């Protein structure tokens with residue numbers, strides 16, 4: 302949405318001007334799935350879908366939040382005292398960020414916030430990270446907290462871990478805070494060092510949302526993390542970042558079958574991230590195709606986070622592309638979207654194949670988005 306449109310809605314709602322607008326994007330992960338909380342490598346890019354928050358402070362220490370995505374709803378709570386869960390699910394993300402900021406010792410006063418977002422929800426494109434980062438960006442500016450983008454990302458992750466009870470890693474929040482136009486970021490999740498990796502001009506990012514109704518995502522997600530931690534413990538290393546495939550084979554008989562498979566995925570996926578950075582630099586489509594295919598197969602067989610609908614989309618698209626593109630599931634799994642990297646001339650081939658086959662086979666309609674790699678968090682003064 303245009304900033305002026307959002308600020309004029311803010312004026313209509315609160316009767317005075319917003320002082321700023323904070324904008325944070327959703328993301329798509331090109332490769333490096335479930336490696337972040339194992340302190341490995343990921344390669345996401347920010348998208349040109351984003352969440353925006355128009356904001357201003359107020360004197361009475363109340364935080365009052367509206368969202369244009371949920372007309373007629375609002376959440377109000379006091380910035381003083383204990384922050385607890387409220388009735389609004391989306392409102393809890395704002396409470397979560399305030400909870401973490403206070404826990405870290407920042408002093409907040411009252412605020413008025415108006416949110417709008419065009420990040421598709423439930424598609425695995427990180428609508429919640431975009432919300433956390435945009436809110437943290439808004440409060441950082443409104444109260445002059447002087448927080449870096451790196452810490453804004455860590456605050457978003459901590460909000461998920463401690464208030465929303467999802468044990469996610471740092472990828473989504475960090476790319477939302479630090480994304481770069483036209484680039485993916487290779488993130489080393491051990492020290493949060495980033496390296497920008499240009500997306501070749503003739504490479505299109507096509508995201509296909511399966512619209513599969515996601516269930517049990519959080520409990521399964523948290524269980525996978527426990528499996529990885531169990532594997533690391535039995536290999537006597539602090540995290541899987543300190544292990545390698547040789548050590549995994551040596552200790553195989555001490556691990557449960559699931560621990561072995563999860564660790565095998567993570568260790569091989571880390572190498573695929575490094576190889577994908579090279580393949581992108583060389584604009585090498587056959588290498589990209591093989592790397593994304595290997596990632597998908599490992600997510601299906603070893604990490605066991607795909608569903609027939611996402612496996613089906615990958616199969617339909619790779620068959621139609623016949624080697625001329627790369628495709629795999631992306632994000633937290635159990636539904637969500639697949640990412641396809643192909644030349645612009647192949648986009649219609651992908652669309653036609655999905656239209657012809659996906660609904661007929663799975664009874665679901667897919668949404669197809671052709672995206673650009675966008676920029677990360679931006680906080681502007683508007684008064």
Ligand code: GLA
Pocket residue numbers: 330333334335336337338469470471472473632633634
């Ligand atoms: C979700 C989490 C991320 C990451 C991915 C899987 O998006 O929020 O931290 O673990 O799943 O790669």
